[in-house]
Amino acid sequence: MNVLLLGPPGAGKGTQAKRLEEAHDLVQLSTGDMLRAAVTSGSEIGKQAQVIIDRGELVSDGTMIAMIRERIQNPDCMKGFILDGFPRTTAQAVALDLMLSEMDRRLDHVIEIKLDDGVVVERITGRFSCANCGTGYHAKFKKPKRKGICDACGGSEFSRRKDDNAETVTSRLEAYHRQTAPLLPYYQASGALSGVNGMADIDEVTHQIESVLEAA
């Protein structure tokens, strides 16, 4: 099963992708995570991407398409994948369709996680993650069970993304509406698009996504 999660910054794409990965034995393909790994490694792509990410703009289609093309051909993706953060432009969507058809594969579900613009800043500015294992949290909506201790690994160091500030979020949201939202009619036309209410709590969103997956 191959799934694409679409939605604005803070919609819960990463949160839900992690749950789907576990529940259905799929591979999460997060281009944001891949770019952050490239930044940390200090590679040339990482250096160029850092400036763009910090402005809340989109990295070039050529870079992103090449990155996904290489990753999606990895044997671990044969069991099925969840795309999180790609495609983000029409050019990326067209390239993905071509890539998948060359591999004789397709997207089984495209799920839009719908979120009102008004809550995006709160979602993003409250986010933090375990510096050791990467488990994601939120200061209000998903606190660690024991204050200051990661539920998953017991770590006590946490970090925040550099682009998680109110100013950059505004640009990211603009980029979403201008460049990524046009993919909704694109996937609507393909018949694969469903929507879930991203304003609901995390468990309820998971439940709605599972219903979509079961329905088909």
Ligand code: AP5
């Ligand atoms: P990326 O990392 O993809 O960021 P994004 O799209 O802005 O999305 P986020 O990761 O911020 O949000 P999310 O939907 O994953 O939410 P999460 O689950 O964490 O991209 C970063 C940058 O990389 C881009 O700006 C761009 O520069 C570049 N880039 C990446 N891909 C690209 C591409 N294809 N082309 C070009 N450039 C690209 O949840 C957020 C918080 O809310 C968490 O704290 C979570 O605990 C909490 N939460 C989640 N769900 C709920 C809920 N239902 N209720 C309450 N709280 C919730």
Ligand code: MG
């Ligand atoms: Mg994410």
